[in-house]
Structures are given as structure tokens and as C-alpha cells.
Amino acid sequence: MKMTTPFTCSLAELAQRLGATLVGDGERRVTGLATLSDAGPQDISFLANKAYLKYLTETRAAAVLIHPAHAADCPTARLELDNPYLGYAQLSRLFDPFNAQVTAGIHETAWVAEGVSIGRNVSVGPQAVIEAGVTLGDDVVIGAGSVVGCDAVIGSGSLLHANVTVYHGVIVGARAILHSGCVIGADGFGFAHDGQAWHKIAQLGGVVLGDDVEVGSCSSIDRGALGDTVIGNDVKIDSQVQIAHNVQIGDHTALAGCVGIAGSTRVGRHCMLGGGVGLAGHLTIGDGVQVTGMSLVTNSITEPGVYSSGTGAMNNALWRKNAVRFKQLDDIAKRLARLERDNRDA
Template sequence: MTRSAIPKMTLGDLAERLGARLVGDAGRQVGGLATLGEAGPDQVAFLANRAYLKDLPGTRAAAVLLHPQHADSCPVDRLELDNPYLGYAAASRLFDSLAGHDPAGIHPSAVVDPTATLGERIEVGANAVIEAGATLGDDVVIGPGSVVGADTTIGDGSRLHANVTVYHGVMIGRRVILHSGSVVGGDGFGFAHDGSRWHKIAQLGGVVLGDDVEVGSCSSIDRGALGDTLIGNDVKIDSQVQIAHNVQIGEHSALAGCVGIAGSTKVGRHCMLGGGVGLAGHLTLCDGVQVTGMSLVTNSIHEPGVYSSGTGAMANAQWRKNAVRFKQLDDMAKRLTRLERARGA
């Protein structure tokens, strides 16, 4: 892949592309983004969290993306937006050196089956493999060492970074990003026990990823046992996440690192699962559910809102006392019920 130089643009151009109000020199050139404390005179900084307001007066940035309410504290040119964090997200894509690079074509060491169908402006990196019957849309990038299995379809503008494995019969939408080490379409954890040993259940389904999905490094999305595992449009999956067979995740949901979802669980639209959350199998989470980090969900959730489980960290001595009392809760509840009945009598 030919990596482009970081693009430069004027503050006027940047303001126009972000829909921001510029207060300052429209002709000043900038060539990147940095934090308030680290930005130099040719970079743009941003203020999206009040915790960093203390760094604003001393910034050396060419300009700062910020909310109008902080304009008076800004010592340099500014780009005013009602949602500066969303503006930062848009600006980050404008300054991404990977964006708009010239496709390098198919590397001589890549193996592309003659029955594969390739679109326009394709890039296939060194030692990558495209198996029989695979279909790549236009502007697809397959990183070095990645494998696209037989009869898999990858939509326009999608990118597999280095060493991604996509098994056979997977359908990937448009503008999908799969980071290094991720595996899509591996076998689900399906076995039958006869009393003495395990017998493998063939996983006959596939995986469908919608448009604009992003999957972090070393995450796994298993294929379905019969039907498909379904990941909706605009779902964002962090690194080291495990999604088991036949899971369904609704559009615009986000899963933080180390989330684990057991088989056949359905997660609704606009849900957010914090780091380390575990969902037991065959559950349903309705739309708009947020589960805080390290929580374990063992029952379906039918009302939107924020849910938590577990206990926060505390001194070990205190935790040991509480753990003993936790084991006594059932007995204490029964004793309390008897006392209330006695008082009522």
C-alpha cells in the first residue's frame, strides 16, 4: 500500500468542510491534529471535554475546535462547533494519511483464484489469499497476509488490514473495516456430549456484516450453526471481543473491548456494552440498552436504560466480610420475612 503524505489545507477550507464558524485567518495552512498540550503552530487542537479546559490558555495550536461557550478563553484562532467532538471525528478523517491513497494493485506474491471476481481499484497485499468464488467490490483493500474465503462477498470501499481471516460464505457490506487479527466466520462452539466424549456439530450458517461496521483487532465473530450470525449497519466492535454463533446485533450498537456474547443472543439497536460485559446465551436486549463495564447479564432486558452488575473494588478485608454476608442473604431475607409476618399478626 502506498501511504500518502498527511494532507494540508487552510483553516478556511477546514471550516467549510466541518461546517464550523471560523474566527481567525482563513488562509493559514494546517497539516494535522494534536492535543491542546502538544499541538504545534501548524496543527489543529480540539476541546471536547471540560477536564482539558485548563490546557486551553497555553495552547500553541494554529486553531482550536471548540464549543462557542469556550471562545473567550481561546488564545488562538478557533473553529466553533456545537459538537466539537463530532467535528474532531470528521477532521481526523480529513487528515488521515491512509485516506485517498493510490491503490497498489495486486502484489506479485498474492494468490487470487481465477474464479474470484474483483471490482475496480482493488488492492491486494503481499501474501494475501483470495479463494474461489470470492467477490470484491470496488475500492476494496485486502492487507498483507489476509485471507478471503471461498464464496465470500466484500462490499465497496471495505478494508481488511494485515492478517485478517474471513472464512467461506461470509457477506461483508460496504465501507467495513476489519483490523489485524480479527476472524470472521470461524466455527461456533457447538458440540454434543454422549456421556463420555464430545461430538462436533458442523456449523452450516454464515456471517453477515452490514455497511459501515468496524471490528477491532483480535476479535472473533463466529458463523451460525444453521442460520447466519447477523451484525447490523454501523455497529462498532472493539478489540478482543467474542461474538458467538447466531448472535444478532442491531444497527448503531457499540461493544467495548473484551465483551463476550454467548450463542443466539439478540442485542437491539443503539445499545452500548461496556468493557468486559458478558451476555449469557439465548437472551434478548431491547433497543437502547446500556450495560456498564464488567457486568454479567443472565436475563433478557425488555426496557431501555442503563444496567449494571457486580461490585466495585474495595479493600480486600472489607470485600471478604461482604462476601460472607452475601452468602447469608437468602437466610437473612427469610428471617426478615418471618419477622414482618409476626409483626403483622
């Protein structure tokens, strides 16, 4: 299914925006973005993966974003650049139909407290709630049913989709994107046990999101117990991610779906955590660490590189046999050590 909007642009204008080399008619206009196989004469497409080369020669697209190495195979106009996938990312924002739906203003059913600081070109949707002391920067969009708690700050150009909850005192940087159902600033999981019952520890810190952060749907970032939970600039967080109190995440790190990070753990810059990764509490993960999906990390990682844990899927009967062997590893290791020692003494 292709993406279309009222947006239209000439190939020459697109090439200038992307810093691409245009080969073809610069005056030709395009109105949509589509895959090679789905594109029509008014669409622009892209080739970023060699697996799709088979679709290139038959595409009906008006033009294709393409690496110069594959230019000779392109049957239509082309915009050559070294990173076509990055070019596609930039174009996708131009053709995003959501852009055409946003208009500045406060909907008549929204509730905005007196004294709220509202910048220029702000949009507040139906049934949204903006509590006292909030600051909304220029070009902020607050989606329908979203709630921004008292004294929170939403940076310029940030977008809260429908039904986002930002608790009191949370600071959201510029150009953030918060997807539906995410909760920023709920209480961390803090309780003291007296031997019989749990006693709640008030969570007195906040949450600080840097600039250009994106948080996926139904993800939770808990406020700090005393200090703040801090998410760095350009951090990308997928859906259904849980980040506990006082976690710190460095700039440009990406977390895939269902990652869970326990309290007070620090994750460095330029890290990548695959889907379902779990980090125990009070750890330090250094810069440039990549953890593959479904791994459990229980010790700090100081050196950059790729780390994994767990076992891959296999036939259940074989897995059961291996599980038994796993329980025997300690005994086997001790026996091996004795054999090696006996051989040295012989």
C-alpha cells in the same frame, strides 16, 4: 505525539467540510492534527473536554475546533461548532497517515483465484489470499497476509488490515474496517455429548456484517449453526470480543473490549456494552440498553436504561466479610419475612 501526513488544507476548506463557523484567516493552511499542548503553528487542535481548558490559552496551534461557549478563551483562529469531538473525529480521518500508504493494485506475492470479481481501485497486499468465488467491491483494501475465503463478499470501501481472516461465505458490508487478527466466520462452539465424548456439529450458517461496521483486533465473530450470525449497520466492536453463533446485534450498538456474547442472543439497536460484559445465551436485550463494565447478564432485558451487576473493588478483608454476608442473604430474607408476618398477626 501529533499526527502528520502529506495532507494539507486551508482553514476555510476545513470549515466547509465540517460545517463550522470560521473566525480567523481562512487562507492559512494546516498540515497536522495535534493536542492543545503539542500543537505547533501548522497544526489544528480541538477542545472537547472542559478538563483541557487550562491548555487552551497557551496553545500554539494554527486553529482550534471549539464550542462557541469557550470561544472567548481561544487565543488563535477557531472553528466553532456544537460538537467539537465529532469534528475532531472527522478531521482525524483526513489526517490519517494510512490514507497516503494505500495504492490500487494487486501485489505480486498475493494469490488471487481465477474468476474473482474485483471492483475499481482495489488494493490487495503482499501474501494475501483471495479464494474462488470472492467478490471485492470498489475501493476495497485487503492488507498483507489477510485471507478471504471462497464465495465471501467484501463491500465497497471496506478495509481489511494485515492478517485478517474472513471465512467462506461471509458477507461484509460497505465501508467496514476489520483490524489485524480478527476472525469473521469461524465455527461456532457446537458439540453434542454422548456421555463419553464430544461430537462436532457442523456450522452451516454464515456471518453477515452490515455497512460501516468496525471490528477490533483479535475479535471473533462465529458463523451460525444453521441461520446466520448478523451484525447490523454501524456496529462498533472493540478488541478481543467474542460473538458466538447465531447472535444478532442491532444497528448502532457498541461493544467494548473483552465482551462475550453466548449463542443465539439478540442485542437491540443503540445499545452499549462496557468492557468485560458477559451475556448468557438465548437472551433478548432490547433497544437502548447500556450495561456497565464487567457485568454478567443472565436474564433478558426489555426496558431501555443502564444496568449493572457484580460489586466494586474494595479492601480484601471487607470484601471477604461481605462475601460471607452474601451467602447468608437467603436465610436473612426468610427470617425477615417471618418477623413481618408475626408482627402483622400480633
